[in-house]
Amino acid sequence: MKRNHVHRVVVVGAGAVGSGYAFSLINQAVVEELVIIDLDERKAEGDVMDLNHGKAFAPHPTKTWVGTYEDCRDADIVCITAGANQKPGESRLDLVGKNTAIFKNIVGQVMGSGFDGIFLIATNPVDILTYATQQFSGLSSERVIGSGTILDTARLRFMLSDYFDTAAQNAHAYIIGEHGDTSLAVWSQANVGGRNVLDLAEKQERKSVDEVKKMIKDVRGAAYEIIERKGATSHGIAMGLTRITNAILKNENSVLTVSAYLEGQYGEHNLCIGVPAVINREGIREVIELPLDEEETDNFRHSADTLRRVWENANGQTTN
Numbered sequence: 001m002k003r004n005h006v007h008r009v010v011v012v013g014a015g016a017v018g019s020g021y022a023f024s025l026i027n028q029a030v031v032e033e034l035v036i037i038d039l040d041e042r043k044a045e046g047d048v049m050d051l052n053h054g055k056a057f058a059p060h061p062t063k064t065w066v067g068t069y070e071d072c073r074d075a076d077i078v079c080i081t082a083g084a085n086q087k088p089g090e091s092r093l094d095l096v097g098k099n100t101a102i103f104k105n106i107v108g109q110v111m112g113s114g115f116d117g118i119f120l121i122a123t124n125p126v127d128i129l130t131y132a133t134q135q136f137s138g139l140s141s142e143r144v145i146g147s148g149t150i151l152d153t154a155r156l157r158f159m160l161s162d163y164f165d166t167a168a169q170n171a172h173a174y175i176i177g178e179h180g181d182t183s184l185a186v187w188s189q190a191n192v193g194g195r196n197v198l199d200l201a202e203k204q205e206r207k208s209v210d211e212v213k214k215m216i217k218d219v220r221g222a223a224y225e226i227i228e229r230k231g232a233t234s235h236g237i238a239m240g241l242t243r244i245t246n247a248i249l250k251n252e253n254s255v256l257t258v259s260a261y262l263e264g265q266y267g268e269h270n271l272c273i274g275v276p277a278v279i280n281r282e283g284i285r286e287v288i289e290l291p292l293d294e295e296e297t298d299n300f301r302h303s304a305d306t307l308r309r310v311w312e313n314a315n316g317q318t319t320n
């Protein structure tokens, strides 16, 4: 990485998600420099003051300041969490118009600084905005990563761990597709401690396959349930973004479900969608093609078609 490994992350958008991500980066000692940009500069100032007041308890010093787009020039990662969030009852896809316009402006300013790092996108609809960021920035697709289904996957892993009373770290399962209402669980590859979760549910007393399969509905509904109660979701995605940031900056080659550009994998082209991918300091090293069964293949295609339609409607063009 650049500048003798002084790692810098710029967060654009100091709302619930951006502020949570900043808090998580500081607590996990991920970077030396953390820059926060928001349209509402006073809000960003307040956030930096508040974060600085926790520094005495942090594991290492993280220089943190309210920045300008000029600060993106030396950044390893620019994470965009700016834009409108869902109001109760709204879907992620409902945000496409306003957030695409916001992104055109933000990405233009980031690139105007001479930025040469990796974009990490969280704003919804995240798959659409990841693709839009590629288009607006002109960067190669491996350097534009969306948080994709990292949060959905983490939600499922938590649910499985709770159900089977095993640590979430030992629940291995993927949610793929749109980060949204058409996401799908890859049950054929999901295991806890090496045992397929559906087989396990069938064999264990007081467990059922139906209860496990219902988890995809709970994953899809999770954001709506949380937004209805507290107005926004933030902790889960903040930790997920931190996980991706670590994978990049520490050159981990970790497999994470992110929104990645597909060029023929899963039979899809010209869109970004949640899939497992190997993440390292170059960004997305490789998309992993899971062996899907017939139902999973159909559901993935439906999810990809949904995203493609939204992209085409938003841009008045066809991509295939």
Ligand SMILES: NC(=O)C1=CN([C@@H]2O[C@H](COP(=O)(O)OP(=O)(O)OC[C@H]3O[C@@H](n4cnc5c(N)ncnc54)[C@H](O)[C@@H]3O)[C@@H](O)[C@H]2O)C=CC1
Pocket: 012, 013, 014, 015, 016, 017, 018, 037, 038, 039, 040, 043, 081, 082, 083, 084, 085, 086, 095, 099, 102, 105, 106, 121, 122, 123, 124, 125, 126, 147, 148, 151, 179, 232, 233, 234, 237
């Ligand atoms: N990918 C995921 O898994 C998740 C994505 N999200 C998404 O993250 C986004 C942010 O959500 P919240 O933080 O809850 O919203 P928020 O309303 O709390 O914060 C958004 C921030 O963006 C700023 N902003 C707006 N336009 C800007 C611009 N042009 N330049 C700079 N800053 C600008 C606002 O001033 C505000 O501080 C939403 O789209 C939400 O749906 C939220 C949770 C999970």
Ligand SMILES: CC(=O)C(=O)O
Pocket: 086, 092, 124, 151, 222, 223, 233, 237
């Ligand atoms: C809001 C959102 O995208 C989530 O919590 O999944």
